Amino acid sequence: MEKIIEVRGASKRYVKRKTKEVITAVNDVSFDVHRGEVLGLLGPNGAGKTSTIKMICGLLKADEGSIHIHGYDINKKRLKALKHISAVLEGNRNLYWRLTVRENLEYFAGNRGLSTKQVENQVEKLLAQFRLKEKENELVNGLSRGMQQKLAIAVALLANTEVILLDEPTLGLDVEISYELREILKTIVTEEKRTIIISSHDMPVVQELCDRTIIINKGTVVVDENVDNLLKLFETRAYSIKLGEPISDAQASRLLSKFPLSSYKNDNHQHVVEVNLEQSDEIYDLIDIFKAEGTVIESIDRTAIDFEQVFMQIVKGEKRYEMA
Known part of the structure; x- marks a missing residue:
């Protein structure tokens, strides 16, 4: 399968302010993400997963190693690399709370160089798919967490990038909204055929959606395997x-x-x-x-x-x- 993301020997260290102690959060991590697959990127708290995600998104720079997206080194050709990935990070930080639902979709499409007219049909489709049509003129800061999360994923899809990274997409959602979002994600996986990376502690999401999983623990990759193979082996x-x-x-x-x-x-x-x-x-x-x-x-x-x-x-x- 064609590789869309290549992580090679990535390491990240932090220095504690008070003690000056050096903490290695990520230690020589390597893996590939293949075009069209749904990959689960997992790990317990403090395992180095979040730092790995931030390096892939260009929010952190690796101390050693390299990360290539669509062949572009994210440290050397950052803008070209990031044109091929969009991310929904935990906490809905990729939405403007003082804009309406529709305005958010149109604004972030504009950031990608797309006019309102160009995305008009896609915006309507996403509003319907995510059941946001009745909320299209409401400010984001007045929406429930579930509605905000659905909008954040819709914004990521509208960017039309080859890779979508979803960080804890169902975190903090009630059972009904979590189930609805899982069903929407299943449809996206089936119909969109995009490369999706899901980082989640919600294991039913991983089991239902992911083809393969990478588990990071204590800063290193401890598992890189097909989800079905893992289930069969442990069963x-x-x-x-x-x-x-x-x-x-x-x-x-x-x-x-x-x-x-x-x-x-x-x-x-x-x-x-x-x-x-x-x-x-x-x-x-x-x-x-x-x-x-x-x-x-x-x-x-x-x-x-x-x-x-x-x-x-x-x-x-x-x-x-x-x-x-």
Whole structure:
């Protein structure tokens, strides 16, 4: 697949004002974004994800490494590179609150060199698609957060760039608006065929929309893999063990020591251990814990797993993830 963004060895450091301590936020990060794909760029708070996003958008300059967009080095040919990407950053910072909905669309189109007449039909389409037509003459500062977020994404689409970066598109939205926005994004993915980068803590968004995911933890890339492949792999390792009796404190301690991400439910006469095995032969270690005290195993079943569980297991594992 053709590469539209290339990140090579990007690093970013900060110096604390008081202590002068040097903090490495991003450490030798490299990855590609391919034309037409939907990429999830993820990471826990403080992992270096936000700094990476800002470097891609040209808001921060990498201390080492390079970032190319459509072949242009963002540090050397910044304006040419940024012509190919538009971004919706967390906090709706790309809207003018004292302009109306329609005025925002027309203003930012003008910033890209497009006249009101040139974008007239597209503006009408976006107002309808994002259900903003009834609000077109209202000031942005009077809109709900959900309406503001929808408008911000509409503005990004109107720019007609090859790449759209959405930073936390559903953050702080109620369930109804979050669902509506996910449905709109699905339509955009299907119909627009643009390259989209989504940074989000809303894992259903990632699971439903993204083809591939990059997870950054402690400043480095720990995962660069297809979403479906990750789900399938972790699904084969997830087990639910139903027991005929409670386990002892000693067994519980051994269980958590050997399998830190395991859980044990002991209520309503149900005794169930949920566990994810990194290696298939670890099933014998698990059984030995129950065998040591003669605990009856009633059933062992594979369990379904969602992307949020995958993400947490990778991040808490605190090691670089590799496909088998």
